[in-house]
Amino acid sequence: MNVFLSAGQEANEARKAAREVEDEILKAASSPDEYQNAIKEAITGLQGPPSDSPEQHEQPEGPEILNTEGPSIGGYQYATFHAAGQTSTIFKAQAKDSMAAVKIVALKVTYPAMMKPPHHSEREARLLVKARHTHVVPLLETIRESGGRFVLVFPFLRQDLENLLRSGSLDKAQASMIVLGLFKALEHIHALGIIHRDVKPSNILLKTMNGPVYLADFGIAWSPDDKDSEAADAKITDVGTTCYRPPELLFGDRSYDTSLDMWAAGCVVAEIVREGHEPIFDAGPVGSELGLIKSIFTTLGTPDDHGWPSARKYPDWGKMRFQAFPAKPWKDILLGATGQAIDFVSKTVCYESTWRLTAKQALEHELASQIIR
Structure with a gap:
């Protein structure tokens, strides 16, 4: 994560200096959270605001221009900070080989x-190789570097569903394309027994609009x-992201299956089809x-x-008494959605995991390719 750069340094000198600072942070950190916080503070202090702002996502298509003072990582040069995650840092870089396909x-x-x-980047690389598919982000290669760094290399993808939803720029054709791509990916990985465990709009990427x-x-x-x-x-059970986590996780189910992804995917579809594109849970x-x-x-x-016959088998069910709230009508939850969309969401966002549509069934759902019309 060579992020500590001075404008006048040559790439190799910058990389050496960055590693020294990173190694100091690594040695001093007593936990992953402490390490990541130190890295983020250094990035913020030395490079300014992260480049994954809306302006970054909305850049026009065309030739890519990178900061030519960035360091090299493996076969890639001009690495510049793009975003910081919970356990990783993302850089945008250019292949040194002018003939490279990407x-x-x-x-x-x-x-x-x-x-x-549950974070494990080496497992992530293995599963991405196993799960290669038209709608699974392609892993180009991995790089092992000194200091224990493990780098996964992907095509740089400009856009994600989260940004499209929040900016209000998602059109119906894009929505149909995204929904179909998502469930085709899930159908493929679920057939392999893989559970993604973090389906959400920001993890659905697009190469172009x-x-x-x-x-x-992964x-x-x-x-x-x-x-x-x-x-x-x-x-x-500490998987998934806030409003996309299914109820079985919240009550301690440790035997969950691929239906966990279907709840989250249903929540994503709900966001796409409802007026305002806000999450249905908070x-x-x-x-x-x-x-x-x-x-x-x-x-x-x-x-x-x-409505939830499996709940009694969950370890934390019954530990608390909850007020009896009536269910809201789906037409009120999904304001502006069509009947097909409401039917689709209601069959994925439901308490009983065994009643949820599978990814294959989602693709076979009536007028699946037109659920947002």
Whole structure:
């Protein structure tokens, strides 16, 4: 993560200096969170605001222009900071080989030794190789560097669904393309037994405004036959992102399956089809589990044995008593959505995981390619 750059340094000198500072932070950090916070502070102090602002995403298509003072990482040069994640830092860089099929790439730089479950970048690389597909973000290669750095190389993709939703620039043709691409990706990985565990708008990427569409970020994905995945009946429940987490996680289900992704994907579709494109659930300003539970219950209604027969087997079900909230009508939850869209969302965003559509069934849903019309 060579982010500590001086404008006048040559690339190799900048890289050496950056590594020295990074190594100091790595040695001093007592936890992954402390390490990531130190890195983010250094980035903010020395490079200014991150370049993943709306202006960055909305740049016009055309020749890529990079800062030619950035350092080299493996076979890539002019690496410049793009975004900081929870356990990684993303750089935009250019292939040194002028004949390379992909000239502008995203370098996801990680430190596996500093990661804690469910995050695992080496497992992510293995699963991306296993899950190669038209709608799964392509892993171009991996690079191991001194100091324990592990770098995943992807094509640099300009756009994501999150930005399109928040900017109000998503049109119907794009929405149909994105929904179909998402469920084709899920159908493929679910057939392999892989659970993504973090489906959300910011992990749905587009190369251009007209596609292709890719499901990205397999950093916490689970596979039954990967050596670094948990046992099938002892999966980690601290997965997913706030308002896209299904209710079984909130009550301690550690035997969840691919239906977990279908709840999250249904929530994404709900955002796409409803007026305003806001999430249908809200975990509150601090993203608390109780806040999310209340939001789900006040929206879908407080579940009972009839509506959620599996709930009683979850470890944390029954520990608290909840107020009985009535379910809101789906037409009120999804204002402006068509009947087909409402039917689709109601069959994926439902309490009982065994009742949710599978990805294959989602693609076979009536007028699936027109669910947003």
